[in-house]
Amino acid sequence: xxxxxxxxxxxSIQEGENLTVYCNSSSVFSSLQWYRQEPGEGPVLLVxxxxxxxxxKLKRLTFQFGDARKDSSLHITAAQPxxxxxxxxxxxxxxxxxxxxxTFGQGTxxxxxx
Amino acid sequence: xxxxxxxxRYLIKTRGQQVTLSCSPISGHRSVSWYQQTPGQGLxxxxxxxxxxxxxxxxxxxxxSGRQFSNSRSEMNVSTLELGDSALYLCASxxxxxxxxxxxxxxxxxxxxxx
Numbered sequence: 001x002x003x004x005x006x007x008x009x010x011x012s013i014q015e016g017e018n019l020t021v022y023c024n025s026s027s028v029f030s031s032l033q034w035y036r037q038e039p040g041e042g043p044v045l046l047v048x049x050x051x052x053x054x055x056x057k058l059k060r061l062t063f064q065f066g067d068a069r070k071d072s073s074l075h076i077t078a079a080q081p082x083x084x085x086x087x088x089x090x091x092x093x094x095x096x097x098x099x100x101x102x103t104f105g106q107g108t109x110x111x112x113x114x
Numbered sequence: 115x116x117x118x119x120x121x122x123r124y125l126i127k128t129r130g131q132q133v134t135l136s137c138s139p140i141s142g143h144r145s146v147s148w149y150q151q152t153p154g155q156g157l158x159x160x161x162x163x164x165x166x167x168x169x170x171x172x173x174x175x176x177x178x179s180g181r182q183f184s185n186s187r188s189e190m191n192v193s194t195l196e197l198g199d200s201a202l203y204l205c206a207s208x209x210x211x212x213x214x215x216x217x218x219x220x221x222x223x224x225x226x227x228x229x
Contacts, residue, residue: 031216033217040223040225041223042118042204042220042221042222042223043157043204044220045218048217100145100162100163100208100210101147101159101162102147102157102159102206102218103159104157105156106156107156
């Protein structure tokens with residue numbers, strides 16, 4: 001059972017389009033991170049959200065944490081070819097023995113065509 | 115501040131051999147977590163070390179082990195390698211303070227190929 005369902009798995013769009021990636025769970029997360037990963041490299045942190053309902057903006061990227069802290073979304077406005085990559089959501093499940101353990105979604109492979 | 119470093123970056127081994135991977139965390143970080151990334155399973159948690167003690171462990175066989183030194187550097191060992199162990203092995207460091215704002219920062223990974 002995947003604890004973090006990420007969708008869509010693949011996204012192929014043209015430069016200038018908008019897109020949204022979703023991350024959903026039945027579990028409550030104490031915090032949730034979004035990472036971007038290039039081929040052959042480690043994930044690079046984009047943002048951490050910790051408060052239910054929180055919205056964070058990073059240039060053309062907008063991140064939202066659900067009120068119940070069970071879901072999150074990443075919205076990219078006017079996508080550019082440089083946005084191409086694997087986007088991963090990850091979080092620590094609230095409670096239990098979660099020391100240092102991030103649960104990851106399956107990832108979204110985004111391709112932005114010029 | 116220097117990021118997380120992992121050595122070696124690439125490794126080729128044959129079945130039955132063993133391998134040791136190294137991770138140096140960000141200065142001041144005391145927690146190191148290890149993950150295995152494969153196309154089929156994605157990123158899966160192996161274990162986490164804090165102050166030289168394993169605090170958490172994922173669902174991997176005993177062939178996967180690790181340790182942490184007093185300077186917070188960590189090593190991961192895989193014995194009796196199998197073809198299915200081919201993967202990108204990632205380590206991540208954090209302060210380990212168990213606060214909601216404590217974020218993990220990843221290294222570039224070690225690409226292990228088992229032939």
